[in-house]
Structure formats: C-alpha cells, structure tokens
Amino acid sequence: MTATISGFLRGAIDDGDVEARERRKSEYQNFVKLYFDLVTDFYEYGWNRSFHFASRAGNESLAASLARHEHYLAHMLSLRPGKVALDLGCGIGGPLRQMVRFSGARIVGVSISGYQIERARKQTEEAGLSHMAEYVECDFMKMDFPDASFDAVFSIETTCCAPDKVGIFGEAFRLLKPGGCFGAYEYCLTDRFDSQDPQHLRLKADLELGGGLPDIAYPREVDDALRAVGFELLEARDLAAEEPSGIPWYEPLAGSGMSLANFRSSRFGRVVTHGSVWTLERLRIVPQGTLRVSKLLNMAAAAFAKSGQLGIFTPMYFVLARKPERPGGT
Numbered sequence: 001m002t003a004t005i006s007g008f009l010r011g012a013i014d015d016g017d018v019e020a021r022e023r024r025k026s027e028y029q030n031f032v033k034l035y036f037d038l039v040t041d042f043y044e045y046g047w048n049r050s051f052h053f054a055s056r057a058g059n060e061s062l063a064a065s066l067a068r069h070e071h072y073l074a075h076m077l078s079l080r081p082g083k084v085a086l087d088l089g090c091g092i093g094g095p096l097r098q099m100v101r102f103s104g105a106r107i108v109g110v111s112i113s114g115y116q117i118e119r120a121r122k123q124t125e126e127a128g129l130s131h132m133a134e135y136v137e138c139d140f141m142k143m144d145f146p147d148a149s150f151d152a153v154f155s156i157e158t159t160c161c162a163p164d165k166v167g168i169f170g171e172a173f174r175l176l177k178p179g180g181c182f183g184a185y186e187y188c189l190t191d192r193f194d195s196q197d198p199q200h201l202r203l204k205a206d207l208e209l210g211g212g213l214p215d216i217a218y219p220r221e222v223d224d225a226l227r228a229v230g231f232e233l234l235e236a237r238d239l240a241a242e243e244p245s246g247i248p249w250y251e252p253l254a255g256s257g258m259s260l261a262n263f264r265s266s267r268f269g270r271v272v273t274h275g276s277v278w279t280l281e282r283l284r285i286v287p288q289g290t291l292r293v294s295k296l297l298n299m300a301a302a303a304f305a306k307s308g309q310l311g312i313f314t315p316m317y318f319v320l321a322r323k324p325e326r327p328g329g330t
C-alpha cells in the first residue's frame with residue numbers, strides 16, 4: 001500500500017496541472033477509489049459520519065446544521081414512506097440514514113469504495129435501519145440497476161468526483177421514474193474565481209488533489225449538463241451565497257478550534273492530529289504512508305478554508321431537476 005500511496009501523491013503533485021487533471025479524469029476509477037479507501041478513517045475522525053459541509057445559524061451545532069442540510073434535500077425531493085431513492089456516492093451512509101429517519105423513504109446508497117460500504121453496512125445495522133437502507137459497491141458512472149428504478153436520486157458533494165457531468169447526470173436520468181427528481185449539492189467555482197490569478201489557480205489545484213476531484217466545474221456547466229441529458233431544471237442556486245448572518249460552511253476548517261465539538265476538524269486540531277499520526281507512524285502502529293495522507297488532507301482543508309474566505313468556491317450549489325413525464329415533454 002505504501003508504494004501506491006506514494007505513487008499516487010507524487011504523480012499527482014509533480015505532473016503539472018493540466019496533465020495531472022487529464023490523468024485524474026482518464027484514471028478516475030483508480031484515483032477516486034484509492035483516495036476514498038485511504039481518507040475514510042480521517043474523514044470519520046474529523047467530520048463524524050456525514051462527509052459534507054453546511055452553513056450554521058449562530059447557535060446551531062455542527063451536527064444539527066449537517067442534519068438540517070440533509071433534511072432540506074429530503075424535503076425538496078418529497079421523500080416519504082413508500083418512496084425509494086438512490087444516493088450517488090453515499091460515503092459511510094451518515095446522510096442516507098438521517099434522510100431515512102427524517103422521511104420514512106427507503107434509500108439505496110452506492111460508493112466506489114468497498115471500505116466505505118463495509119462501514120456503512122455496519123453502522124446501519126447498529127442503528128437498526130438495515131430494512132430501510134441498502135448499500136452497493138459500484139462505479140456510479142455505470143450502475144447495474146434497471147431503467148426507471150427510483151422515485152428520486154440525489155448526491156451530496158459527489159458528482160465533482162465524476163470524470164464528466166453528462167455521464168453521471170445521464171445515469172441519474174436513466175434510473176429515475178418519469179416525473180422523478182434529482183437533487184444535489186454540487187462543488188462549483190463561483191464568478192469570483194479568476195483563471196488568471198495564480199493564487200486562485202493554486203487553490204483550485206490543491207482542492208482537486210486534496211479532495212480527490214478530477215476537476216471543479218462552474219455552475220453553468222452543471223446546469224448545461226443537466227439539460228443536455230433531458231432534465232428540466234427546477235432550481236439552481238448557491239446556498240452559500242444566501243447565508244444570513246450565520247457561520248459560513250468553511251468556518252470549522254478555518255476557525256481557532258477551541259470548541260470541543262469542532263476540535264478535530266479545526267486548524268489546531270489538525271496540527272495535533274498530524275503530530276499524533278507522525279508519532280504513530282514512527283512507532284509503526286499505523287501503516288507507512290498514513291502521514292502523507294494526513295498531509296494531503298491538511299492541504300485540502302487549508303484550500304477549502306481559503307477559497308471559502310475568498311468566495312471563489314462553493315460546496316453547496318443546489319440543483320433540483322425533474323425527469324419529464326414523457327420523453328422530450330414535461
């Protein structure tokens with residue numbers, strides 16, 4: 001595993017942006033699978049069971065804000081008892097279980113990481129929800145489910161890992177029943193991103209490498225791809241730009257971290273964690289290469305925080321799109 005981790009990191013860093021990006025696209029399966037097999041324990045340590053961002057109201061806990069973000073999606077997709085939904089890129093099933101509990105719908109989650117699927121099944125059994133949730137290890141670019149299998153399809157910060165938007169949205173469209181909706185929180189660059197600004201370009205490259213992403217799209221590319229596969233776009237807006245006076249999504253990564261609840265994902269918590277990982281690797285308690293993964297994630301965390309502060313990136317471009325009742329119709 002050490003050689004693979006080292007090769008992955010060295011190759012990804014040294015190749016120069018364009019070449020590295022093209023390689024991440026053409027080899028996305030290996031890249032994304034390896035990335036998520038490697039980082040899942042770190043994610044779980046830092047973020048608990050939901051691997052996504054959310055904005056917080058002033059007195060809201062991080063856990064409550066993540067759950068609210070998930071409930072909003074379930075609500076917008078009209079999930080309720082008797083409905084069956086598909087979660088594209090389910091992580092270890094934190095959002096999926098929350099949405100099952102909130103809505104009473106049955107949900108199937110897919111992930112390319114076998115390790116995540118293992119964790120998801122175990123935690124779902126512990127939660128007593130196995131009858132409402134199912135997990136499948138597969139590539140969401142080509143899934144084996146029959147056409148029109150689901151009432152709703154959703155993804156939370158995952159289609160950014162796909163090598164092309166038309167491919168992943170086309171699969172969502174195929175698997176939806178006519179009239180069914182696809183809802184997603186998308187990673188996107190904002191209008192403030194300046195492709196001539198070296199700092200912006202560096203941050204984008206760090207986000208891509210540290211976040212396991214082949215590329216990051218602009219909102220219009222997401223909208224165009226949804227329409228291109230046949231969806232009717234019902235809503236498309238950046239929820240981060242609508243934040244009232246609350247705490248922005250990137251704050252847990254940028255803040256001082258002196259709150260116990262956010263300690264592990266905070267800047268200070270990450271320094272402490274990184275030091276512990278260094279010691280554990282020296283003592284050979286964790287596998288060689290773990291420190292490099294920790295470094296990679298720290299780089300990503302710093303890039304998320306800075307690009308959030310600059311307003312050049314959003315993890316919550318929200319889209320809601322409907323598959324027409326009749327082909328080409330509404």
Ligand SMILES: C[S@@+](CC[C@H](N)C(=O)[O-])C[C@H]1O[C@@H](n2cnc3c(N)ncnc32)[C@H](O)[C@@H]1O
Pocket residue numbers: 029032036049050051052088089090091092093094095110111112113116138139140141155156157158161162
């Ligand atoms: C940032 S995580 C988000 C996980 C989950 N939605 C959550 O919020 O907790 C991205 C997820 O997408 C999955 N993923 C990425 N590319 C994939 C692919 N080609 N096929 C299936 N799953 C994929 C990863 O395995 C991971 O579970």
